[in-house]
Amino acid sequence: MSDQSTGPSSTEQTISNLLKEERRFEPPADLAASANVTADAYDAAAADREAFWAEQADRLTWATKWDQVLDDSNPPFFKWFTGGTLNASYNCVDRHVEAGRGDKVAIHWVGEPITGGADDTRDITYAQLKDEVSQAANALTALGVSKGDRVAIYLPMIPEAIVAMLACARLGAPHTVVFGGFSADALASRVDDCEAKVVITSDGGYRRGTPSALKPAVDEARTKTDKIEKVLVVRRTGQEVAWDDAVDVWWHDAVGSASTDHTPEAFDAEHPLYVMYTSGTTGKPKGILHTTGGYLTGAAYTHHAVFDLKPETDVYWCTADVGWVTGHSYIAYGPLANGVTQVLYEGTPDSPEPGRWWKIIQDYGVTLFYTAPTAIRSFMKQGSEVPDSFDMSSLRILGSVGEPINPEAYVWYRHVIGGDRTPVVDTWWQTETGAVMISPLPGVTAGKPGSAMTPIPGIEADVVDDEGRSVPNGSGGYLVVTSPWPSMLRTLWGDDDRYVDTYWSRFKKQGFYFAGDGAKKDEDGDIWVLGRVDDVMNVSGHRLSTTEIESALVSHPKVAESAVVGATDPDTGQAVVAYVILRNEAGDGGPDIIKELSDHVRSQIGPIAKPRQIMIVPELPKTRSGKIMRRLLRDVAEGRTVGDTQTLADASIMDLISAGQATST
């Protein structure tokens, strides 16, 4: 990845040009004038990082104040706020009630079905949330859960998911939330790995208007692992469920009958809060471990800073599922620690009508909205007519997370959804980092479409070459975090060696955290995350990013979405293979569509980036969290049998794509 050339080739020059996006969006003056965080925070944090983070930790309520901000005596096993004690659930719930804000709505929950004209909704105040969390904590205690025990949560996007997480946190029992779309096998392997003794699930949930069952997967998981002692079942859909009296317990019985009194115990700042499994480069998922004090500090501070959160007036909505880290940091922990009112939505973006999301924004007056580029691109595909028919003038900041956002998608998001008023915060972070690391600040930064810009105050990150040397502006390399931060992962569950190997051995000498992403610093030193290092292609010795070519394709008026992979090629090492979804209004694109797109990429980036093959496809293979599975597309491009499709949201997509490939060659 290092810039080894003596002078930039014409290709590198043109890539740099693409990245030198000309459009800039200054913060709105009123937002800048009243921003939570201003430009001087960067200097303050740099001058004394530990003092800065101590100040952020003071956002929380501690039972015992810490002795030391950062204990770096045994790297990379860093500890934060040692000696301090606190309870995360108390911080997210009780303290708001004690401060007289018990009647404030914590969660506007919106169920997917719209039955008989009356929406399936629930407003939950902080006082009600405190009662339910206390009841759930008492019920879990009665089921034998105590401090240190692990609990798996396998639920749809219903309020009980948040209640369950907070009840576990209240007891000091680390939770592991397994996304409801995962299979019984995936659930069993996670339960097994962290030895969870209780699983909290539901009969089912609603997806596109149809009840879809969950409990059978737990029943099946119990045949694959012997760790599960009790299963606590929320009744959501009323579906028939198989029942084992020795194991299964209804939520409404156990939680419903429990006392609303529960005194939270204060735990050590480094007490484990949760384990979140994420895929690594090998087959076995990694159990990312987050602890209490530093994590909650990071989640609360970043939510305050990056969304310029005004808890008195803002209505916040993050569309992520609680089964992913975004749902942990920016639905459960950050927003609730900050005492905000938020929307929680159960279903899919376009059910039962294409404008469902925009209607929710209109109905609840959402001011801060956080979603993923993949969703934005799929809305782009449908055009602006639907969103234009809703009043979304309440919106003041839009966020993006999960993958690089193409400049065109960024501009569409800002223009069509944000009415050209709203800054877009492109937030780079990972399950491992626990909280946002690189992002514009909405009241400070003049945003560039496609760039995550700079590390936020308190975070130190850089782009380095193979040797770990900071690359000059205008060059690319590896994204690293150069000093520890409070919400960092502490280890991989039960596997300290893999933790050290995966993240800390690549730049061991420098002691940098290796994020696994490639990035580029532009001429101003702003950071453009290019995607996972393994998605970077090498074509005839030239480095090309899948994202750059995807951006070029998406900037063509007929293209809605694209995915690019590097396929092994006997002549050039790797060759570019592009899969493209056309916009509805483009029809089949016309007879010359392939040439048109190919010429477009050629003119946008250069001849070297011209795809060897372009395939027009109806859909792209995505994981249930919306990430494109390039590995499968690479299989097709290289003529191999398509590999494991277990984590795909819709496995039949690969059959369609493979069939298209067979006829196109």
Ligand code: WTA
């Ligand atoms: C990618 C999600 C570019 C990146 C919070 C990272 C991004 C991985 C961005 C982590 C962004 C996330 N721009 N790439 N704003 N945000 N990524 O663990 O490759 O599901 O390493 O965490 O997503 O994904 P994860």
